[in-house]
Amino acid sequence: MTAVRTVDADVRAFASTPAEFFGHSWYAMHHVPVDELRHLQLSALRMRFAELRDAIPVLTTMADESAISAIESLDDVVPLLFQHSVYKSYPISLLVKNKFTALTRWLDRLTTADLRNVDVSGCDSIDSWLEILDTETDLRVMHTSGTSGIMSFLPRSTSEWDQMYAALRCGLFQFSDPLGAGGRHDNEYFNLIWPLYRHGRSAIMRMPEMGLTHLLGSEDRLHALRPGRMSSDAMFLAGRLRAAQARGELDQLEINPALRARRADFEREQREMADSMPRFLDHVVEDLRGERVWLLATWNVLYSIAKAGLDKGLTNVFSTESLVTTGGGAKGAVIPDDWQDTVKTFMGVEQIQRSYVMSEITAMNKMCEHGRYHFEPWIIPFVLDPGDGRVLPREGEQTGRAAVFDLMPESYWGGFITGDEVTASFEECRCGRTTAHLAPTIERFSEKQGGDDKITCLASEEAHRAALDFLSERLT
Amino acid sequence: MTGLLDTRLPEVVVPAVIRGELVSHDLVAFGGRGGSAHFRTPDPNRIVDRLALRDPGRLRDVQQLKFDEIIAYLEELGRHLLLDTNPHLQEALDHSTQWSDMTTPLVRSSFEQLPALFTPDAVHELADATIGIPYLEGWVPRPMADGRTASIRAMGARTVHVIAGNSPLIAALSIIRNAVARSDAVIKTPSNDPLTALAIARTMADVAPGHPITRHLSVAYWKGGDTEVEAKLYQPRYVEKIIAWGGFASVTHVLRYVQPGLELISLDPKRSATIIGPQAFESAHTVADVARRLATDIGALNQLGCVNARVVYVASGTDDAGLDRLGALGEAVYQQLQRLPESVSTKAKWFDPELRASLDALRASPEFYRVIGGRDGEGAIIVSQLDEPVEFQRSLSGRVANLVPVDDPVDAVPSVNSSTQTIGIYPESLKDSLRDVLGLHGAQRLVSLGYAADPNVALPQDAIEPMRRMVKWIVDERCIPDENQRSTP
Numbered sequence: 001m002t003a004v005r006t007v008d009a010d011v012r013a014f015a016s017t018p019a020e021f022f023g024h025s026w027y028a029m030h031h032v033p034v035d036e037l038r039h040l041q042l043s044a045l046r047m048r049f050a051e052l053r054d055a056i057p058v059l060t061t062m063a064d065e066s067a068i069s070a071i072e073s074l075d076d077v078v079p080l081l082f083q084h085s086v087y088k089s090y091p092i093s094l095l096v097k098n099k100f101t102a103l104t105r106w107l108d109r110l111t112t113a114d115l116r117n118v119d120v121s122g123c124d125s126i127d128s129w130l131e132i133l134d135t136e137t138d139l140r141v142m143h144t145s146g147t148s149g150i151m152s153f154l155p156r157s158t159s160e161w162d163q164m165y166a167a168l169r170c171g172l173f174q175f176s177d178p179l180g181a182g183g184r185h186d187n188e189y190f191n192l193i194w195p196l197y198r199h200g201r202s203a204i205m206r207m208p209e210m211g212l213t214h215l216l217g218s219e220d221r222l223h224a225l226r227p228g229r230m231s232s233d234a235m236f237l238a239g240r241l242r243a244a245q246a247r248g249e250l251d252q253l254e255i256n257p258a259l260r261a262r263r264a265d266f267e268r269e270q271r272e273m274a275d276s277m278p279r280f281l282d283h284v285v286e287d288l289r290g291e292r293v294w295l296l297a298t299w300n301v302l303y304s305i306a307k308a309g310l311d312k313g314l315t316n317v318f319s320t321e322s323l324v325t326t327g328g329g330a331k332g333a334v335i336p337d338d339w340q341d342t343v344k345t346f347m348g349v350e351q352i353q354r355s356y357v358m359s360e361i362t363a364m365n366k367m368c369e370h371g372r373y374h375f376e377p378w379i380i381p382f383v384l385d386p387g388d389g390r391v392l393p394r395e396g397e398q399t400g401r402a403a404v405f406d407l408m409p410e411s412y413w414g415g416f417i418t419g420d421e422v423t424a425s426f427e428e429c430r431c432g433r434t435t436a437h438l439a440p441t442i443e444r445f446s447e448k449q450g451g452d453d454k455i456t457c458l459a460s461e462e463a464h465r466a467a468l469d470f471l472s473e474r475l476t
Numbered sequence: 477m478t479g480l481l482d483t484r485l486p487e488v489v490v491p492a493v494i495r496g497e498l499v500s501h502d503l504v505a506f507g508g509r510g511g512s513a514h515f516r517t518p519d520p521n522r523i524v525d526r527l528a529l530r531d532p533g534r535l536r537d538v539q540q541l542k543f544d545e546i547i548a549y550l551e552e553l554g555r556h557l558l559l560d561t562n563p564h565l566q567e568a569l570d571h572s573t574q575w576s577d578m579t580t581p582l583v584r585s586s587f588e589q590l591p592a593l594f595t596p597d598a599v600h601e602l603a604d605a606t607i608g609i610p611y612l613e614g615w616v617p618r619p620m621a622d623g624r625t626a627s628i629r630a631m632g633a634r635t636v637h638v639i640a641g642n643s644p645l646i647a648a649l650s651i652i653r654n655a656v657a658r659s660d661a662v663i664k665t666p667s668n669d670p671l672t673a674l675a676i677a678r679t680m681a682d683v684a685p686g687h688p689i690t691r692h693l694s695v696a697y698w699k700g701g702d703t704e705v706e707a708k709l710y711q712p713r714y715v716e717k718i719i720a721w722g723g724f725a726s727v728t729h730v731l732r733y734v735q736p737g738l739e740l741i742s743l744d745p746k747r748s749a750t751i752i753g754p755q756a757f758e759s760a761h762t763v764a765d766v767a768r769r770l771a772t773d774i775g776a777l778n779q780l781g782c783v784n785a786r787v788v789y790v791a792s793g794t795d796d797a798g799l800d801r802l803g804a805l806g807e808a809v810y811q812q813l814q815r816l817p818e819s820v821s822t823k824a825k826w827f828d829p830e831l832r833a834s835l836d837a838l839r840a841s842p843e844f845y846r847v848i849g850g851r852d853g854e855g856a857i858i859v860s861q862l863d864e865p866v867e868f869q870r871s872l873s874g875r876v877a878n879l880v881p882v883d884d885p886v887d888a889v890p891s892v893n894s895s896t897q898t899i900g901i902y903p904e905s906l907k908d909s910l911r912d913v914l915g916l917h918g919a920q921r922l923v924s925l926g927y928a929a930d931p932n933v934a935l936p937q938d939a940i941e942p943m944r945r946m947v948k949w950i951v952d953e954r955c956i957p958d959e960n961q962r963s964t965p
Contacts, residue, residue, distance in 0.1 A: 002760075058840040074685055085837035091844050091862045106841060152865050247870075252890060386829055390854075402830070417833065455666035455700065455722040456642035457782040458745060 015044035015407040017379045019166035024364075026170040029182030029377050030433035036432060038074075044407045046071045048218040049080075050184050050412055057109040058086065059195055059413050074380055078391045081382070081403050081415040083296075084360060086110070087152035088144075093152075095236065100129045103153075111155040112411045113139050124258040126151075129203050130407050139411075140210060142203045144359050146236050149243030154203075154360055155240040157411045158210070164362040164408065165211030170334040171366055172215070172294065174319050175351050189217040190294035190323060193284055195277065195301065200230035203359035213295075223288065225280045227271055233235070233259050234266040239293065271299075274441050276289065281308060298328045303339045305344035314421045316348030324349055327364070328359040356438060360416055361406040363436075372437035380405040381436045383424045384417065387446065401445065402438075488515040488571055490670045492696040493677040494526050496685060506699060507575075507667050515670065516852050519947040520698035520705045527694050527712035527760035529634050529660045537688035538632055540660040543603065546655055547596045549689050555593025557648075557676065568644075577670055577780050580641060585819035586644045587753030590676075593648050594935070603656045605934040605944035615952060625954040630947040632692075636709065638700065638730065640722035640743075642780040649933050650719070651676050651693060655805045657947045660677065660692040662709070662828040666722075672695050678704065688931050707736060712737030717946060719743070741945050743824070743938050746897035746920075747870070749889045753906040755790045757801050763808060766779060766902055769926030771812035772878045772899045775821030775855065776929030783898045783921075783928050786872040787889035788867045789878060794863050794881045801845055802881045806859040810848045813875055824874035827853035831876060834868045852875065863887065863925040894918035897938060900928040922959035937943045 013021040032040070050072045051065050059080065063069070065077045087411075096102040100123040104250040104255040108115040118136050123129040126143070133141050140161055144152040156164075174183055192215065198208060207215070208222055216222055237259055244253040260409070284293075295302065302324065309317065326349055336342075340352055356365040363376035375381050381397040382391050382405070394400040402422040406414035423439040491500035492916035502523075503516040529535075556668045559565050565587050590596060603609050607630050610616045615627035637650045654661035661674045677800055684690050698705045709715060710733035719741045720730045727742050744836045749763065750773060756766040773785035792802040813821070826939045835856055837847040843861065850856025855875030858866055865878050872878060882888055885906055892899070901907040913920050920939040921931070931937075 047939065049603070061840075061842075082840070083833040083837040085834050086840045088867070089841045090835040091843075091860070091864055092867055093862060093864050102843070117876065200871065205622065237915070251895060387826075389829070389832070419830065419833070455638070455640040455781060457646075457722045457743065457747075458638045458642065458747065 003384055006063070008047075009041060011043040011047055012186070014040050015047065015096055015164055015329055015378055017166070018408065019163065019170055022170070022377075023180075024166075024170050024184040025180030026174060027178065029170065030374055030435050032064065032377060033430070034434050035135045037377055041407065042071075043076055044378070045074060045077060045380065045405060048405075048407060048410070048414065049077065051410065052112065054079070055107075056413050057213050057451060058082070062098075062159075070194045074394065076386070077154050077405055077415055078382060079405070080413075081405070081417045082413060084152070084419060086416070087360065088150050090153075092285070093124060093254075096256050096444055098124050103129070104133075107141070107153060107155055110412055113155065113157065115139075124260075125256070126236055127229075129251050130232060134201075140206060142359065143208050143232055143235075145202060146239035147242065149240050149241070151232075151236055152254055152359070155412050156409065160198055160362065160409050160411065161210035162214075165207075165214040167362070167378075167408075168211065168364055169214045172323055173240075174353055175323070175349075176365055179340065187217070187392070189221055189292075190215065191221045191288050191291050192216055193293050194222060194224040195280065195297065195305070196224065197228055197230035198224040199228065201232050202235065202242070205230055223284055225276060229299045231262070231266065231269075233262065233331075234269070237263065237266065247275070247291045249455070280442070281305060285309065285314060289317055290319055292321045294323045294325070295423065296325040299326050299335060299339055300351075302326055306343040310342065315345050317346060318348050319404060320348055321351065322347060322349050324354060325353040325355060325364075327355040341390050354440075356442065358418060358420075360418075361404055362408040362413070363406065367440065368429060368431040368433060371440050372425070372431070373442075374429065374431075374433050374435045374437045377403070378407040380407065381438075383422065386421065389417075394426050396427060397423060397425045402442075421445055430441060431433065437464040479801070480823050488574075490515045490517040490572075490665075490697055492518045492523055492694070493674060493693070494523060494682065494694045494696070495692065496677075496681045498678065498681065499523060505616075506697065508877040515672070515697075517697045520696060520702065523696060524698075524705050524708045525952060526660045527696060528709055528711075529692075531716060532634060535632050535634070535658070535692070537658055538660075541658065541688060543609055545657075546689065547599055549593045549656055549684060549687060550652060551596050553676075553680060553683055557587075557594065559584065559793060562675070562679060564678045565590075566789035568671035568675045570765050571671055572669070575670070575691075577668055578778055579822045579825045580819050581818040581822055582778055583644065584822075587958065588674075588819075589645065589702050590648050591938045593645070593652060598934075599652065600650065601654065602943075604933040606881065607656075607947065612658065615856070622956075627952040627954070629950050629952075630657070630944075631950050632660065632662045633946065633948050634714065634717060635717045635946060636662045636664060636715050638664045638718065638720040639666060639669075640671065641666035642722075643777060644672040646721065647673035648676060651680075652933075653943060653946060654693060655689045657943065659946065661694070662715075663693070663695045664700070665695060665697045666700070667697070686904050706733065708731075710738065716948070717741060717948065719942065739945070741940075742944055744895065744941065746895050746938065747917045748783050748785060748898040749811055749888070749892060749919075750785040750894055750900040750925065751789040751885050751886050751906065751910065751926065752788065752902045754793075755803065755903045756790065757792065757908070763805060764943060766925065767805060767812045769902065769924075770809050770877075770900075771816060772820065772926050773928040775813050775816045775875050776808070778821055778824055779873055779875050781929060783931060785877055785900055787878050787891070789882050789885065789891070791885045792881045794883055796829075798881055798883075801858075801859055802879055803859050805877050806846065806848050806857040809877070809879075810857045813857075814858065817938040821875065823852075825852050827874045828871065831868070831871050834866070834871065835876070865891070886913075889913055889917055892917040892919050897921055898923055898928050899932075900925045 062080055071077055090103055090106045100120040104115050104120050118130055120132050130141055133139055137283055138157045139155045140158055141153050141155050244250045354367040363379045365373045365375050367373050381402040382400040384391055384403050386401050393398055402420045403417040421443045424436055426436050429437045491498050499518050502519040504519045505516050509513045517962040564696055569583055576583055611630040615629045617627045619625050639646050639650055648658055665673050673695045677693055680690045712732055718730050718740045720727050721743045722745055730740055792798040792801055833851045835847055846859040858878040860880045863882050865880050892914055897931050898921045899919050900923055907922050
């Protein structure tokens, strides 16, 4: 039935459909012999470069300028990694002034998809723009949260989303099937507790739509706080208002008139969402008691849900096979020492799955039992010198700016440079996994500049960030 | 070279000077993280009690000085602030490599400018323009309409100066202001320049030990926001005025101590802008002139100051021809930036990697942005193709500016607000026509293009007159019933 697979086919399967390639086993993904993994990664990288070099205009320009025509080693791709800010390198007025045709032209340069014939001239909001792209193209563009006042847009296609969630499913059994003995875990699903809207187009809110079949099996297992859709415009507006307020420039903020008209709706929706949270939690506890659930949230959301439950005397509410996943840092807040115990006691789980995630890549890089974040095998990590951007040796332990090449995408360029400072090890982890791994402390460069007690008369972005923190402290 | 070693081992000792006396015992280590200074300095908790001037009556000695004596003192001090012969300044220059954001040639040229601030002409102008020498010298009578005679005097106060460290001139200016105001000052130094104020204070102790002006200056370092130290010092019974420069953090630290009797003079963090009229494009000569002036405003002090040009609105027009004009100006400015002498500007000591990333990202959007240079940390010009600045405009540094095309110079006005300090303008006629509206929007200093980074310290600063607020305005009212038009109760 199966033809003899060529090596090329192996490489493509590894990169494009890793879940299948690894037999749907997260264990297998992380136990490929080091040399073999390196060979697979290099071969897949060369394949992606060959296919995309002349198909993505921004990449073509970069490759032309740096005169790179072939990839001989992993490090050769470093000059071609995109800055993460590439995905927000459009002028903000395109959103404010409804210049969606120009915005589409900008996006077209970042994908193999042909957007030239998509008519978005009638769009008067981010929602309507993304709606047209959803319906008329194979892309399901996702955006970032926009908390800094601007949103990144990343053009990911339906098949890439599909493979991303197929692969993500494998990691859901990290604790319940640590050795990957259970294969595909057919018909084994979780009930997703989703304290958000059912629909949305941010990186995280695309999940119920794009990952449902792999993660939940059916709509019945999705327990969303609110039906309907989280408006991308509402998120954009909230981020803009917050940033402008912190800068003391609220009065100068130019707001799209269509958005201004919807502002009251946004505020009402936000109120309703907050109001319905306690009732939602009551329902979840009532309906899903003893069931296998999956709860995915930042530590502070997990903590407040658990605290509310414990205050009502609820402990060990769900099945021990349940999964709690968290990612993201403290964002400057002080994390209470007991947060993990609080969550475990309420949920009834023994462990919390921690992951290093970013919107721009298809992998959720999970922490092992030795406290190290392991990159999924289709992610090639790099550590760059924070000063000059040169790549540091792929050996031993290296501290610097994290960069990655995500081998899964075939319609956009998977290489990009993050804003995170990491300490990565390229040696085998004590846990036995063969993939590269990170120390648990990860900081954003943008949050650590300035040093100690340096005073200047200049109103910098740093001062603005301090003002943002100050504001949010006062508002919460 | 030793500087590099010292960043690992805090062998550098930054003493304190308390009223002319050098203090270098009970040392504790500071800094060393995030590229900041690493040094040992007297434990601030042990010296804070001596920093406070408990008895305000002890200001009498400076109060009794004649203005000419102050002039003479500062003149003599200025003569000793020559880098070639002053060991304290030499030491400050040596160590600046490890903690200043400026490069050594720039610190050197800043130090070379110090003596000029202390000349009799400069001090006289500062005193006369900001307060008026008669008010500093004694009681100035003024007959009032109601018949009384008021006598007004500007008297010294007990102050703390929380200074910024992006230019050594700030330390010198603070010391001169304190002497002219006949006040008592504690200078809290910043970690990016812990030595300039100290070097001047040590020179004062060498040149005029025991002089009242020497004895009313203390210089110390503690970490800004150290509540243990600050709560002890920042009390109305010890300090009447705190002059706080710069950063959001340094101002918010101080805010919690403000109460009746303790005034905050806040020199807030600022940014500056530039507006260039269509006249720039009248001829090849004007383009070259504007390019040279603009490059100076961008590059001077390595763009570390709040006065430097960053976002530059240019009335080039926003059509294709206008964008071509703007692009050509951008090229010319970039070329001029590279030609600035090293006493004015050098390649940045540290080029912000986040900014480098943002520049690289813009190269992906040629329809909206042209990026000239910037690959080597040497500075860059971003030429917007739409009439809006880049999203990361507040992070422009290391000699990176953003030229923004507008159809009319007036289009730049809405971007001006109360944090806009300086606006460099070309030509003069445009300044005349815009100055009222710019002032209303919050702009604080309008200056001919090319002179943004060359402020005159005798003029108002940040839309206030700090000198007038640093002194106490005391009134003596002579009210004799018969002479008063109104009857007294």
